[in-house]
Structures are given as structure tokens and as C-alpha cells.
Amino acid sequence: MSRSWMAKDRLSKEYEDGVESFIEIAMKNTVDPKRVHCPCQKCSNLKKLDIKEIKNHLYFNGIDKTYVKWIWHGEQVESTPKVHNENKEFAQVFDDPIEMVRDADDRFVDRPEEFVKFLGDAEKPIFPGSPMSKLVVLVKLYNLKAGSGWSDISFTKLLDLMKEILPKDNEMPSSLYEAKKTLCTLGMDYKKIHACPNDCVLYRNNLENATECPTCKTSRWKRGKEGKEGKKGIPAKVLWYLPPIPRFIRLFRNPEHAKSLRWNEDGRIKDDKLRHPADSLAWKIIDEKWPVIKKDPRNLRLGLSADGINPFSNMSSSYSC
Known part of the structure; x- marks a missing residue:
């Protein structure tokens, strides 16, 4: 089926029909409707959710536009096309994230030693001799993406270009899937919380299901064209929340950082x-x-x-x- 609906306005009839078609395909190819990969821009197939919740995510967050081959929802992965010799290594690296993301869900729960290995890989220099690690570069690039409103497609193209520009044997991820997987696994994930357009309240806890602000009575949802009330599901304002607990866990995993975090008790002069x-x-x-x-x-x-x-x-x- 056509994927053109993925680029349409989320208020449009084309996008609505596309979501319904996608949900239908996902239902046909899943064993458990409560454990389906969510392809929204926030989850990027890294999380498994109930099929009904996925439908909400597709309206709230929009679908990941780089997910053009629905390999987690029944479609087969095509074999890598033949390329020139100088690009073979690049093509293989580009294919690796597909297999890596496929089993990313709950990957390190029972294997903490694998997490340590993965962490070591992320802290390698971005290329031999560079003062910046792979993790630092990814965080800076992703901050630029979020702050500048880059699309997923443009960000993927940037990663592709940097992969080719940097010296040989660099650690630059060659796809958005791989970049997101690294950041999420290292505890760099985020949460989106709907907010009142006038900054009165956050729609959480007892206001999670509210449709308008209890203070200023402004609608929670974005207005459509000509000021008309938009379709329910697209928030007018969103707060990006960075949970602190995953970051604390990661800090304590580093021996030097853990030592510094205990300095107030173990190293401080108490006089x-x-x-x-x-x-x-x-x-x-x-x-x-x-x-x-x-x-x-x-x-x-x-x-x-x-x-x-x-x-x-x-x-x-x-x-x-």
C-alpha cells in the first residue's frame, strides 16, 4: 500500500485512513495485540504497546517517517542491494541496526554485563584520536535535531553524510534507528507531557484525561485551519520531560563518577x-x-x-x- 499518508497533516482524512490501514495490517501480523512495536516518532519501534495505545501515539506523536519498510509489522526485509566495493562496509553497517533494534525491547534486563559492554562501546572516541566520545557526539547532534525541528529524514541523511566524511573506522551511527537505540539504552529517553497553551497546568495525574484547562478553559488540543477546533489527539503544547532516575543509575555505573557522588560523605572535611x-x-x-x-x-x-x-x-x- 502507498506510504504517502505518512507525510500528511495528522488532521487530514488521508492520515486518518492511513492509520486505520496500518492498524489493520499490524493486527493481522501480531500474535499478542498487547505487545506490538509502536512506530510513532517517540517510540520508533523500541517499545511494545497495546494496539489501541499505538493508534493514540500515531495521532499524538505522528509516525516515524523513516519507517518506510514495516519490518516489525509483517513485511519482509529486502536483501541489501549490490554496491561498489568502497561502499560495502557502509552498507553492512547500515543494515546492522535493523537486527539490533529488533531485540532492543527489554534487552538488558537480565544481562547487566551486556549493558556494561554496550556502555563501553558508546564511550569509544567517535573516531581514532578524537577527544569526543560517540555518546557525546550523539547527544549534541540529537539536541540540535530537537531544538531546530529537523525531520527524521534530514537527520538520517546528516548521519549518512558524517559517516562518509569522518576518518575510517569511525563510530558514527549511520541511521536514526541506531542513534535512538543508543540514547534510549543509555538512559537518555524522554517523556512528553501535554501542557496548557497558557502554561497553567500539565495534563498528568488527575488531569490526564482532561480536554481543557481547568484554570483558563483553553482546549488541550491544537486548533485546525481557520481556527476551528482540531481533531482530538494532537496536543496544543507539549513539555519534554527528562526523567532523572535513569541518569543517576548511569552516573553510579561509572566508578569515578560514583566516587564523586559519595564525596560529601567520604571525602568532605567535617569541621x-x-x-x-x-x-x-x-x-x-x-x-x-x-x-x-x-x-x-x-x-x-x-x-x-x-x-x-x-x-x-x-x-x-x-x-x-
């Missing part, structure tokens, strides 16, 4: 002088109030930075906290 936040009254109050936290030297304290926010909602003011 009643204010040398570290742990010497402050606020820190000591928490220790007294929750002694269980104090007993574990691995406990972490988070600080909230208010730099730059304006508490009086006057955006024209030069005042800054």
Missing part, C-alpha cells in the same frame, strides 16, 4: 565550617528529619535553579531572578 552544601542548615535538617536517607552515603540532593524566570508574569520586564 563545622561551611565548605559544601552538606555543611548547610538545610542539608542537616533533611538528615535529622529522614535518618534513613542520611545512613546511605549514596543519597543525592537535587537543587532547582530559578535563574532567569520571572515570577510576576511580565515578559517585558528586564527583571530576572
Whole structure:
């Protein structure tokens, strides 16, 4: 069937018909409708969800436009076409992520040693002699993609080009699938939370199913053409939330970082002088109030930075906290 609907507006009839056709194909080729690879832009076939939830994701997040061969939903992988000798190695690298992503779901749950090996691979220099690791380069590139609104197709083409430009034996991923797989496995995943267009509330917890803001009564959903109410499912505003727990886990996996994270307990000079936040009254109050936290030297304290926010909602003011 045609894939042209994947590039259509999510409010259009073509996109709606395309989603229905895709769901029909997915249902025909799945054994368990509660464990199906989700092809939305957020999940990129890395997560398995209920078929009904996948349908919502396709409206909320849109389908991953680089997923043109539906290999996780019944279609067969085509053999790699013949290429010139200088491109054979590149073609093989490009094919590897398909097999890697196929079993990415829950891959490291029961094999932590494999995670360590995978982590070591991600921390290799992006090319021999480079001061930047594969992980650092991927994070910077993905930040540029998210901040600049690059499409998945343009990002994949950029990775392809950099793969060819960089010196031989470089570690640059050659596809968006591989880049996302690396970031998600290393705990760099994110969550999207719908928000009021006027920043009144986040649609979570008891407001998860609300359709309008309880404060300003503004619709949760994006408006269509000519200001008409848009189709339910496309949020007017989205907050990108970076869960901290996966990052803490990853920090403690590194021996040097783990040592630094315990410094407030193991290396700090304790002489009643204010040398570290742990010497402050606020820190000591928490220790007294929750002694269980104090007993574990691995406990972490988070600080909230208010730099730059304006508490009086006057955006024209030069005042800054």
C-alpha cells in the first residue's frame, strides 16, 4: 500500500485512513495485540504497546517517517542491494541496526554485563584520536535535531553524510534507528507531557484525561485551519520531560563518577565550617528529619535553579531572578 499518508497533516482524512490501514495490517501480523512495536516518532519501534495505545501515539506523536519498510509489522526485509566495493562496509553497517533494534525491547534486563559492554562501546572516541566520545557526539547532534525541528529524514541523511566524511573506522551511527537505540539504552529517553497553551497546568495525574484547562478553559488540543477546533489527539503544547532516575543509575555505573557522588560523605572535611552544601542548615535538617536517607552515603540532593524566570508574569520586564 502507498506510504504517502505518512507525510500528511495528522488532521487530514488521508492520515486518518492511513492509520486505520496500518492498524489493520499490524493486527493481522501480531500474535499478542498487547505487545506490538509502536512506530510513532517517540517510540520508533523500541517499545511494545497495546494496539489501541499505538493508534493514540500515531495521532499524538505522528509516525516515524523513516519507517518506510514495516519490518516489525509483517513485511519482509529486502536483501541489501549490490554496491561498489568502497561502499560495502557502509552498507553492512547500515543494515546492522535493523537486527539490533529488533531485540532492543527489554534487552538488558537480565544481562547487566551486556549493558556494561554496550556502555563501553558508546564511550569509544567517535573516531581514532578524537577527544569526543560517540555518546557525546550523539547527544549534541540529537539536541540540535530537537531544538531546530529537523525531520527524521534530514537527520538520517546528516548521519549518512558524517559517516562518509569522518576518518575510517569511525563510530558514527549511520541511521536514526541506531542513534535512538543508543540514547534510549543509555538512559537518555524522554517523556512528553501535554501542557496548557497558557502554561497553567500539565495534563498528568488527575488531569490526564482532561480536554481543557481547568484554570483558563483553553482546549488541550491544537486548533485546525481557520481556527476551528482540531481533531482530538494532537496536543496544543507539549513539555519534554527528562526523567532523572535513569541518569543517576548511569552516573553510579561509572566508578569515578560514583566516587564523586559519595564525596560529601567520604571525602568532605567535617569541621563545622561551611565548605559544601552538606555543611548547610538545610542539608542537616533533611538528615535529622529522614535518618534513613542520611545512613546511605549514596543519597543525592537535587537543587532547582530559578535563574532567569520571572515570577510576576511580565515578559517585558528586564527583571530576572
